[in-house]
Amino acid sequence: MTPITDDRWRQTHLGRLLGHAMRRFDTRVLQLMAASSEAPLALSNLAARDKVGAAIIHITRHVPLTGARLTELAQMAGMSKQAMGDLVDQAEAWGLVTRISDPADARARRIVFTASGLAWLAAFRAAVAQAEAEFRAAVGQEVATVVALGLEAYANG
Numbered sequence: 376m377t378p379i380t381d382d383r384w385r386q387t388h389l390g391r392l393l394g395h396a397m398r399r400f401d402t403r404v405l406q407l408m409a410a411s412s413e414a415p416l417a418l419s420n421l422a423a424r425d426k427v428g429a430a431i432i433h434i435t436r437h438v439p440l441t442g443a444r445l446t447e448l449a450q451m452a453g454m455s456k457q458a459m460g461d462l463v464d465q466a467e468a469w470g471l472v473t474r475i476s477d478p479a480d481a482r483a484r485r486i487v488f489t490a491s492g493l494a495w496l497a498a499f500r501a502a503v504a505q506a507e508a509e510f511r512a513a514v515g516q517e518v519a520t521v522v523a524l525g526l527e528a529y530a531n532g
């Protein structure tokens with residue numbers, strides 16, 4: 376085995392850069408959500424006080440408009456059922472989502488957006504669009520397009 380004499384690669388490898396970029400993007404989206412006039416006031420106030428963590432973005436990203444079971448949400452987000460359950464509990468306490476009976480199986484529950492949750496989702500869409508525009512302005516349209524195409528190909532490959 377070759378001894379490691381230069382460890383700079385640990386700071387600049389693709390996975391680390393992707394992680395930093397995702398945290399920066401999510402942080403910016405939450406900043407925009409905090410200032411949004413579209414987001415429900417109580418939720419934008421929570422975001423402004425850093426009480427809405429980036430983890431709640433998992434709920435926003437993954438709950439389909441028609442709702443989903445907890446196990447489905449956990450699978451979509453790549454999380455354990457228990458961790459997703461904790462996020463759903465938090466989102467439910469904030470009024471973003473609620474649990475309803477699943478029409479296909481009375482024993483099961485579906486997580487769906489509330490009216491406030493749908494308003495949050497609309498504000499989230501606007502914040503994501505703004506953050507993406509800022510990214511394009513920072514790196515240039517051509518680079519942004521290549522990055523998006525590359526990440527899509529990699530994620531779906």
